Amino acid sequence: MDEDRISRLSSAKRLSASFSEDRRSIYWDNGVPRKDFSRTTSFAVTERQANLANHKRAHSAYTSDRPSPIWPISKAALQTSPTPRCLELSTHKQLPSTYQPCKEVMTNIPASALRATPSPRVAQLSAHKTFSSSPGVKANSEWDWGEWSLDISAAAKKAEPSARVLQLSMSKVPPTQYRPCREVRWPVLPATRSYVATESLQKLARPRSRSEGDYNPSAYNISRGALVAQPSPRITQLATPLSRKCRTKK
Numbered sequence: 001m002d003e004d005r006i007s008r009l010s011s012a013k014r015l016s017a018s019f020s021e022d023r024r025s026i027y028w029d030n031g032v033p034r035k036d037f038s039r040t041t042s043f044a045v046t047e048r049q050a051n052l053a054n055h056k057r058a059h060s061a062y063t064s065d066r067p068s069p070i071w072p073i074s075k076a077a078l079q080t081s082p083t084p085r086c087l088e089l090s091t092h093k094q095l096p097s098t099y100q101p102c103k104e105v106m107t108n109i110p111a112s113a114l115r116a117t118p119s120p121r122v123a124q125l126s127a128h129k130t131f132s133s134s135p136g137v138k139a140n141s142e143w144d145w146g147e148w149s150l151d152i153s154a155a156a157k158k159a160e161p162s163a164r165v166l167q168l169s170m171s172k173v174p175p176t177q178y179r180p181c182r183e184v185r186w187p188v189l190p191a192t193r194s195y196v197a198t199e200s201l202q203k204l205a206r207p208r209s210r211s212e213g214d215y216n217p218s219a220y221n222i223s224r225g226a227l228v229a230q231p232s233p234r235i236t237q238l239a240t241p242l243s244r245k246c247r248t249k250k
Contacts, residue, residue: 045053082090118126161169197205231239
């Protein structure tokens with residue numbers, strides 16, 4: 001019984017009648033299956049879609065190319081009379097009352113303006129300004145402005161200013177707390193150079209000296225009493241980690 005049971009379980013599972021074996025390779029070296037481009041894909045469309053896909057038909061009176069740019073006009077169109085509305089629409093738009101056409105390039109001066117005589121005031125205003133000498137160079141100089149003589153009268157040269165003018169002409173005095181900028185190179189006073197430091201300053205300025213006797217190589221050795229000591233229950237309780245932080249190893 002046991003042997004029959006084992007042989008029945010070890011037998012392969014039967015395949016269904018519709019099973020087809022897959023012969024495709026799992027390796028890329030065999031290449032991609034080639035596509036067959038000899039045939040095209042056939043599309044299945046409905047009758048409505050085929051009707052909508054058709055192009056729009058041309059008019060029955062349409063001609064592809066006109067034989068002449070002159071279109072033939074029918075006799076009825078030649079003999080018809082336009083309606084009052086068409087005549088009204090064909091009338092061009094009237095210009096506004098304030099419209100003025102462009103002036104000509106050459107202004108036409110009337111004969112009365114050519115024969116007019118200006119008044120003495122107009123003649124005076126139209127005359128150019130006259131100078132006694134050249135405005136750029138003085139009469140007593142050739143060309144350089146540095147050679148011009150001063151146009152200051154002798155009375156102005158001999159005049160003496162008043163006390164108020166002298167007061168206003170004085171420069172402003174700097175404030176009492178003003179200090180000028182220091183020089184880049186500060187001079188050292190002779191008293192500073194000859195100063196002798198006190199004994200306290202020399203003691204504070206002296207660096208700390210370490211001798212060989214100050215070094216204790218056994219400073220970090222743990223004593224036997226510390227190694228044998230037992231912690232108290234309270235220290236053991238404080239040293240125990242919290243339960244929520246304790247995780248068992250997997």
